[in-house]
Amino acid sequence: MTDDWRVKLRGSGYRLTPQRELILRAVEELGHATPDEVHARVREQSEAVNVSTVYRTLEVLEELGLIRHAHLSDRAPTYHSVTDHEHFHLVCRNCHRVTSVDPDVITLLSDRLRTDHDFVLDVGHLTIFGHCADCGPAAADETKEKHSHA
Amino acid sequence: MTDDWRVKLRGSGYRLTPQRELILRAVEELGHATPDEVHARVREQSEAVNVSTVYRTLEVLEELGLIRHAHLSDRAPTYHSVTDHEHFHLVCRNCHRVTSVDPDVITLLSDRLRTDHDFVLDVGHLTIFGHCADCGPAAADETKEKHSHA
DNA sequence: CTTGTTGCAAACTTTTTGCATACAC
DNA sequence: GTGTATGCAAAAAGTTTGCAACAAG
Numbered sequence: 001m002t003d004d005w006r007v008k009l010r011g012s013g014y015r016l017t018p019q020r021e022l023i024l025r026a027v028e029e030l031g032h033a034t035p036d037e038v039h040a041r042v043r044e045q046s047e048a049v050n051v052s053t054v055y056r057t058l059e060v061l062e063e064l065g066l067i068r069h070a071h072l073s074d075r076a077p078t079y080h081s082v083t084d085h086e087h088f089h090l091v092c093r094n095c096h097r098v099t100s101v102d103p104d105v106i107t108l109l110s111d112r113l114r115t116d117h118d119f120v121l122d123v124g125h126l127t128i129f130g131h132c133a134d135c136g137p138a139a140a141d142e143t144k145e146k147h148s149h150a
Numbered sequence: 151m152t153d154d155w156r157v158k159l160r161g162s163g164y165r166l167t168p169q170r171e172l173i174l175r176a177v178e179e180l181g182h183a184t185p186d187e188v189h190a191r192v193r194e195q196s197e198a199v200n201v202s203t204v205y206r207t208l209e210v211l212e213e214l215g216l217i218r219h220a221h222l223s224d225r226a227p228t229y230h231s232v233t234d235h236e237h238f239h240l241v242c243r244n245c246h247r248v249t250s251v252d253p254d255v256i257t258l259l260s261d262r263l264r265t266d267h268d269f270v271l272d273v274g275h276l277t278i279f280g281h282c283a284d285c286g287p288a289a290a291d292e293t294k295e296k297h298s299h300a
Numbered sequence: 301c302t303t304g305t306t307g308c309a310a311a312c313t314t315t316t317t318g319c320a321t322a323c324a325c
Numbered sequence: 326g327t328g329t330a331t332g333c334a335a336a337a338a339g340t341t342t343g344c345a346a347c348a349a350g
Contacts, residue, residue: 010325013329014329014330015323015324015325015328015329015330016324016325017323017324017329017330017331019330019331020330034314035314035315036313036314048331048332049331049332050331050332050333051314051315052315052316052317052331052332052333053330053331053332055314055315055316056316056330056331057330071221071224074221074227075313075314076313076314076315077224090263090267090269090271092269093272099267099269101263101267105259105262105263105266106259108258108259109255109256109258109259112255113240113251113255113278113280114283116255117240117249117251118282118283118284119240119242119249119278119280119281119282119283120280120281120282120283121240121278121279121280122243122278122279122280122281125279126278126279128263128269128271128272128276129271129272129275129276130263130269130270130271130272131269131270131272132268132269132270133264133268133269133270134268160350163304164304164305165303165304165305165348165349165350166349166350167304167305167306167348167349169305169306170305184339185339185340186338186339198306198307199306199307200306200307200308201339201340202306202307202308202340202341202342203305203306203307205339205340205341206305206306206341207305225338225339226338226339226340301350302349302350303348303349303350304347304348304349304350305346305347305348305349306345306346306347306348307344307345307346307347308343308344308345308346309342309343309344310341310342310343311340311341311342311343312339312340312341312342313338313339313340313341314337314338314339314340315336315337315338315339316335316336316337316338317334317335317336317337318333318334318335318336319332319333319334320331320332320333321330321331321332321333322329322330322331322332323328323329323330323331324327324328324329324330325326325327325328325329
């Protein structure tokens with residue numbers, strides 16, 4: 001398992017490079033990280049690694065199924081390891097809490113989409129936005145309240 | 151109803167401007183459009199409208215609940231009118247078909263997330279990626295196949 | 301008139317690309 | 326040695342901001 005990534009890389013004709021190892025490890029350690037965060041982490045170990053290498057590598061690793069990405073904010077995508085077993089995400093627009101949920105929870109929906117819409121959903125990429133029951137939908141958008149016209 | 155937007159704008163202390171009217175109409179007509187597409191559409195009617203105005207206006211219109219946005223691709227967000235009743239989206243990674251689905255379909259999931267995770271989901275923003283049953287998950291990523299190492 | 305809005309231009313953030321060099325195999 | 330992968334720098338894509346001029350109410 002630990003060498004799974006080596007096998008997959010080589011098996012697909014890719015080369016094993018220290019950059020790729022560092023980047024994969026960074027993703028695994030960070031949990032859910034944006035390309036930029038991965039880059040920062042990697043640079044802690046090796047100054048010279050370039051952002052473009054991070055982007056290119058994340059793409060390769062995802063293609064090989066070693067990592068996945070999801071959109072946990074309206075901004076940058078976040079990558080996470082696939083060794084933590086498959087899950088989807090709940091994101092609170094208010095407190096920004098991210099909850100990983102077991103795929104079981106959406107089996108019914110999944111089935112229904114398949115039968116009624118001939119659609120096979122991608123659980124791992126799924127992110128559901130909303131708000132914690134106790135967070136209140138009101139302050140839905142962080143601290144910005146632009147117009148306060150009564 | 152047709153004047154709903156006028157009421158909401160004025161009622162929140164915003165002014166009624168031709169730009170805002172054009173932009174709202176463009177969103178309604180286009181269905182699901184990126185800020186750039188909205189901008190292009192608006193310019194067909196009025197040359198001078200600036201992109202920054204489009205961004206600022208989309209933000210205002212969404213704040214007022216007149217439009218919503220969803221992420222139908224890994225790239226730019228798309229805005230759509232809210233007058234077409236609430237729905238969520240299915241996006242095929244393969245053929246890029248976008249299907250609007252009735253909220254009823256996820257009532258069960260919605261309930262379960264609320265009870266089990268104290269989470270209230272935002273149906274309108276929900277986008278589920280996957281692939282059409284007949285599209286096949288294989289060619290999942292359009293025409294790119296970078297490495298074809300046997 | 302008063303203040304929200306707009307256009308413009310420039311800055312910013314995030315991601316991509318071309319190319320020469322370096323290194324995995 | 327051969328060809329992939331990397332670093333670098335510049336470009337592209339998408340979005341935001343400051344500010345003076347404009348216009349809605």
